[in-house]
Amino acid sequence: MTHAFQAPKGTRDFYPPDMAVRRHLESVWRSVSINHGFEEVDGPTFEHLELYTVKSGPGIVSELFSFRRAGGKTEYALRPEFTPTLGRMVASAIKRLSPPVKWFSIPTMFRAERPQRGRLREHVQWNVDVVGDASPAAELEVLAVLIGVLRRFGLTDRDVTIKLSHRQVVTELLLGAGLDEARLPAAFDLLDRRDKLPAAEFDERAATLGLDAGTLEVFRPGGQSRIDPAGVSEHFGQLLSALDDAGLASWYTTDFGIVRGLAYYTGTVFEVHATSGRERAIAGGGRYDGLVELFGGPPTPAVGVAMGDVVLRLVLEETGRLSTPETYLPRPDVFVINLLETTGLRDRTVAELRDAGLHARHSHRATKKLGKLLSEADQLRARFAVILGREAEEGRAVVKDLAAAKEEEITLDTLATTLRDRCHAKPEDQP
RNA sequence: GCGACUGUAGCUCAGUUGGCAGAGCACCUGGUUGUGGUCCAGGAAGUCGGGGGUUCGAGUCCCCUCAGUCGCCCCA
DSSP states (O other): OOOOOOOTTOOOOOHHHHHHHHHHHHHHHHHHHHTTTTTOOOOOSEEEEEHHHHHHHHGGGGOOOOOTTTTTEEEHHHHHHSSSHHHHHHHHGGGGGOOEEEEEEEEEEEOOOEEEEBBOSEEEEEEEEESSSSSHHHHHHHHHHHHHHHHHHTTTTEEEEEEEEEEEHHHHHHHHHHOOOOGGHHHHHHHHHHHGGGGHHHHHHHHHHTTOOHHHHHGGGTOOOOOOTSSSSSHHHHHHHHHHHOOOOEEEOOTTOOSOOOOOOOOOEEEETTTTTOSSSSSSEEOOOHHHHHHTOOOOEEEEEEEEHHHHHHHHHTOOOOOGGGGSOOOSEEEEEEESSOOOHHHHHHHHHHHHOEEEEEOOSOOOOHHHHHHHHHHOOOSSEEEEEEGGTTTEEEEEETTTTTTEEGGGGGGHHHHHHHHHOOOOOOO
């Protein structure tokens, strides 16, 4: 009895075109991170469950996939985020690391929640962290690589905005507005939910906390565009100046309605949003100076950001920055067409081309109709077609440049080296 | 955990008050000898998500179930 299996809820099968898009995203993340001087790390896909409950409390357990080995009692959990692993890794290796540590990773993450738009149970997430630098220079490095990635994807400061905030600034603004200190958590929670609540309900809840509508204007995007450096947060003021000096002013706006739910953020917090406003945050991050210490290391300042592939892809599609998935598949350098009755020459030719480092393919169809085979080469978007036909008797093959629609005869002896040189001379034309 | 909506060909979908399951795209073959996005002709292709019920008869109506999507909760 056969049984039709389906992928588990909230997971994805990556068939070749989707896998090619995923590799495109990952390659942008990776190459920009490296250009900015970050080094790639990874950790285990699952950790001890306590690694997450220590940081987020027991309530987190219902949000993640946890399990134990059959017969064992140790509890594990598939990683729902990378920051605890990073904190653990830094804490245990801090003595042989020379700060600032600049690491990035591209791990898969898991969460047990119900899937919805922009939110699945398994996704790929780019993480970047600067550990060991308490100055605004650390935030600047993280935001610079973040903007570098956005730009490389073709996004502009008109497509996306980084909403910058600072928890101490938010705290001071709330207290300054007359909020009772005991009500700070409730106020943070309310600010976090502003976009989800009807305006009237938001105002009503704010009023019960003792906050009037006028006071709340400062918590809107762009509200209070500059913080007095000598006032609320010198650190935040310096960060804004550094961003402006680096020429990145157009990429951010202050938004003190951004507080981020994570308890471990200690200062700067930020989110990247599409200006369309229709999607969840593309990326989020901030400063978490207490995390390494929490995992047994010395007090160590840190700043990080994370960007998931799901929302990113939605935004790239919405803004027209992603072409059809098929165009991300690797293009063959050479498509060998065999018009001869035997396959020996074809197989030797393909082998030589591959040995020369070229991406070489041939048809698996039985037809000898040249038109059909050229059509197949065209569909695969091959650069060159090599036709093995009657010229082979004189030791030559027809080489056709498929884009230029030009062809010439080349001796079989020099075929591999000639094509290798031509393909490598061409710039990468992946989209 | 709660709610709404949607499941028909590989893809996007149509299918009237229940009456023989369709279109476009894609695919395959041909339009006689070795030249690729066009054109013409033909062809293949579906347990109508699954199960049960009502009926002479169900893609269509009713119940259950599975899956997906979008919200709520939660959010790393």
